[in-house]
Amino acid sequence: MGLTVYKIDWSPPARAVIMTLEALNITDAELVDVSLLDGKHMSEEYLKMNPQHTVPVIKDGDFVLWDSHAICAYLVNKYGKDDSLYPKDLQKRAVVDQRLHFDTGILFPSVRGAAEPVLFDWEPTFNPEKLKVIQSGYDFLEKFLDHAYLAGDHLTIADICAGATVSSMNVIVPIAANRYPKISAWLDRLNSIEYFSRINGNGIKIITALFESKLNKSMK
Ligand SMILES: N[C@@H](CCC(=O)N[C@@H](CS)C(=O)NCC(=O)O)C(=O)O
Numbered sequence: 001m002g003l004t005v006y007k008i009d010w011s012p013p014a015r016a017v018i019m020t021l022e023a024l025n026i027t028d029a030e031l032v033d034v035s036l037l038d039g040k041h042m043s044e045e046y047l048k049m050n051p052q053h054t055v056p057v058i059k060d061g062d063f064v065l066w067d068s069h070a071i072c073a074y075l076v077n078k079y080g081k082d083d084s085l086y087p088k089d090l091q092k093r094a095v096v097d098q099r100l101h102f103d104t105g106i107l108f109p110s111v112r113g114a115a116e117p118v119l120f121d122w123e124p125t126f127n128p129e130k131l132k133v134i135q136s137g138y139d140f141l142e143k144f145l146d147h148a149y150l151a152g153d154h155l156t157i158a159d160i161c162a163g164a165t166v167s168s169m170n171v172i173v174p175i176a177a178n179r180y181p182k183i184s185a186w187l188d189r190l191n192s193i194e195y196f197s198r199i200n201g202n203g204i205k206i207i208t209a210l211f212e213s214k215l216n217k218s219m220k
Contacts, residue, residue, distance in 0.1 A: 003029040006046075006057040008036055010207040012111065012164040013068030014056040015200050019160045020072040022195035024079050037119065069100045072157040085157050096151045099158035107141070107165045110134045114172050115207075118214050125215060126172060134173045138180050141166070145182040148189060155193070163190040164200055171208050171219060 003026065007014035021029055034040045034055050041053045050057045050066045057066040060078070065071050076086040087093050114130035117123035141162075150158040166175075167187060177184040191197045208219050 002059075002061045004032060004059040005029050006032050006034045006049075006059075007055050008034055009203045010210060011036070011055050012108065012168045012203070013054075013161070015203045016068045016157075016161040016164040017056045017058065017071050017075075019164070019195055019199050020075050020085070020157060022199065023085055023155075023160065024075060024081075026075070026079055067104075069104055069157075069161055072161060073100075076157060084154055085160075087156070092152065096156045096158045099150045099156075100161055102140070103158070103162040103165055107137045107162055107169065110137045111165055111169045111172065115168070115211075119210060121214070131173050134169045137166075137169065138173075138175060138183060142180045142182050145186055149186070159186075159190060160196075163187065163196065164203070167200055167204055168207060171204060171211065 005014075005017055005021070007018060009015065009018075018031070021027075034046065036055065040046065041050075041055065047053055049059070049064055052066060054066055056068055056071060057064065058071050058074075060074075065074055073086055076083070080086065083089075086096060110130070110133040114126050114134055117130075118126060147153055149155050150162055163186075166183065167190075169175075170187070175183055175187070191201070211219055
């Protein structure tokens with residue numbers, strides 16, 4: 001098939017792509033680690049592939065694509081045996097797209113904004129203002145999570161992408177089940193999926209340990 005994924009396991013968007021591969025039963029992709037903390041994403045070779053220097057990136061033959069949301073949609077469109085993860089129906093797809101954009105524009109920047117200064121040693125602790133941004137993401141999500149999954153009664157790539165993000169936000173600002181019952185139940189539902197708990201759970205363990213080493217304290 002010739003599919004290569006550039007990733008790092010602690011990155012939520014990278015995990016979303018790996019989970020989408022699993023959901024699609026694609027087992028022969030080559031996975032290449034890009035160590036962000038060592039600056040591997042700033043090498044000339046990597047920048048040629050992705051001038052935005054982010055993970056994940058995929059190469060499918062000669063075709064290169066970055067941004068997890070675009071990648072997950074591409075993978076389902078190209079390799080999905082059916083369209084359940086990314087429905088072709090115009091309005092169903094529009095709702096999935098809205099949730100994906102909510103992840104891109106609201107949820108993911110909140111976790112990146114809080115995590116990056118600590119991970120890259122720019123700040124010794126989480127900035128309290130950034131923690132409020134995470135909380136406001138939960139507030140929005142709780143309001144419109146009115147089905148079993150983000151875009152209805154079935155799992156879609158919106159759940160895979162936002163699930164990877166929200167479970168990482170949860171490491172920084174724990175989700176109180178009494179305040180956010182719908183988010184808590186949704187995360188439990190995602191964690192009951194074997195590949196979600198295995199792949200995402202591994203990333204969460206790594207990011208938790210990274211925070212603990214940077215902050216010099218337990219996150220539990
Ligand atoms: N919208 C992008 C965000 C990707 C992103 O920001 N990844 C982070 C790691 S979680 C990264 O590569 N940071 C390094 C950098 O931006 O230089 C996506 O969904 O793929």
